[in-house]
Amino acid sequence: MNKDLRFLVVDDFSTMRRIVKNLLHDLGYAHVQEADDGKTALPMLQAEPFDVLITDWNMPGMPGLDLLKAVRSDPKLAKLPVLMLTAEAKRDQIVEAAKAGVNGYVIKPFTAQVLAEKLEKMLAPAA
Amino acid sequence: MSATLQQQWGEVCLALQQALAAGDEPRFLAAVDSLTGMRESGLWDSLRQLDQRLRSALDQFRLDPRLLRLAGKEIPDARARLDHVLRLTDEAAHRTMDLVESSTPLVTRTAAAAATLRAECREARESGAASPYWHELLTRLESHFVAAHADGETVKTNLVEVLMAQGFQDLSGQIIRRVIELVAQLEDELARLVQGSDRAVSGNRQAPAEEEDTSRGLGPAIPGVSVSTVDGQQDVDELLAMGVAMKGI
Numbered sequence: 001m002n003k004d005l006r007f008l009v010v011d012d013f014s015t016m017r018r019i020v021k022n023l024l025h026d027l028g029y030a031h032v033q034e035a036d037d038g039k040t041a042l043p044m045l046q047a048e049p050f051d052v053l054i055t056d057w058n059m060p061g062m063p064g065l066d067l068l069k070a071v072r073s074d075p076k077l078a079k080l081p082v083l084m085l086t087a088e089a090k091r092d093q094i095v096e097a098a099k100a101g102v103n104g105y106v107i108k109p110f111t112a113q114v115l116a117e118k119l120e121k122m123l124a125p126a127a
Numbered sequence: 128m129s130a131t132l133q134q135q136w137g138e139v140c141l142a143l144q145q146a147l148a149a150g151d152e153p154r155f156l157a158a159v160d161s162l163t164g165m166r167e168s169g170l171w172d173s174l175r176q177l178d179q180r181l182r183s184a185l186d187q188f189r190l191d192p193r194l195l196r197l198a199g200k201e202i203p204d205a206r207a208r209l210d211h212v213l214r215l216t217d218e219a220a221h222r223t224m225d226l227v228e229s230s231t232p233l234v235t236r237t238a239a240a241a242a243t244l245r246a247e248c249r250e251a252r253e254s255g256a257a258s259p260y261w262h263e264l265l266t267r268l269e270s271h272f273v274a275a276h277a278d279g280e281t282v283k284t285n286l287v288e289v290l291m292a293q294g295f296q297d298l299s300g301q302i303i304r305r306v307i308e309l310v311a312q313l314e315d316e317l318a319r320l321v322q323g324s325d326r327a328v329s330g331n332r333q334a335p336a337e338e339e340d341t342s343r344g345l346g347p348a349i350p351g352v353s354v355s356t357v358d359g360q361q362d363v364d365e366l367l368a369m370g371v372a373m374k375g376i
Contacts, residue, residue: 112287
């Protein structure tokens with residue numbers, strides 16, 4: 001795996017952002033930035049190049065699903081790999097996220113192993 | 128049943144029928160008027176009764192001191208309490224992660240050093256240059272470093288688990304936020320309901336805290352909610368000493 005990949009982690013809870021950041025560091029990814037909802041994440045994504053977006057769903061301001069849709073409808077960002085890391089667990093929601101073009105979906109609470117597996121799977125074709 | 132029906136409506140129906148048969152329009156219309164009049168007055172009576180009952184129920188409801196206390200003090204307090212829980216769990220989770228983050232490099236360094244020293248001990252032992260005393264010592268050191276390396280790796284794995292466990296703050300936080308929203312809605316609805324009951328609400332908003340029943344305990348102090356709470360252990364010690372002194376008087 002390419003360890004130089006740049007990650008953006010979006011979650012309204014700073015504890016969760018910190019957990020994900022630590023796990024990514026453990027996996028060898030040093031370039032991790034954070035945003036606390038879609039509204040702050042989108043300008044960051046548009047301003048500088050990111051290789052992977054990991055986002056929560058339920059956030060004040062702009063929720064993760066809207067962020068995903070915004071990313072997919074922006075020609076410059078449309079192909080960005082997006083992993084949803086969320087407690088939203090209804091079947092309909094997962095189908096909705098898939099339809100909106102999500103690349104991976106991990107349900108909270110999750111394990112370090114599951115996150116690593118999904119990331120690897122998601123990034124395999126791109127690498 | 129049919130008898131009362133006959134009694135109540137028979138006369139006017141008969142008048143209606145006779146007027147119709149005679150083709151007497153003014154009389155017919157007068158009969159229709161009296162018929163609808165009778166019907167409406169019954170309806171108005173029922174409505175009036177219903178209105179009265181509703182009013183008295185509302186009055187009782189408004190004046191129920193428990194309700195006023197709920198709307199004016201306890202529900203806003205409940206929100207502050209939940210906010211405080213969110214803050215506490217957030218702080219605890221970050222404190223735990225501070226410690227995990229500062230411990231991980233230490234154990235990583237120790238485990239790596241153990242692995243290197245283990246290899247060096249083995250080399251020295253196998254070189255054949257060591258005397259029996261040193262040979263035996265190197266054997267023991269090597270097995271110590273094997274164990275130290277394995278323990279270090281286990282601690283590293285455990286630290287990752289400790290980190291993951293802090294995810295509770297996000298999950299419980301999301302649930303608590305929902306409850307806070309619900310409580311806020313309830314507060315709005317109650318306030319609207321209670322509004323207009325003159326003296327009551329404003330008087331109760333300043334409900335004195337000394338009404339609190341402390342016999343069963345009030346739980347942890349909540350900033351902005353709890354009044355007259357101690358400020359630290361020193362405060363406790365001083366108060367206790369004062370209490371003991373007063374007891375002696």
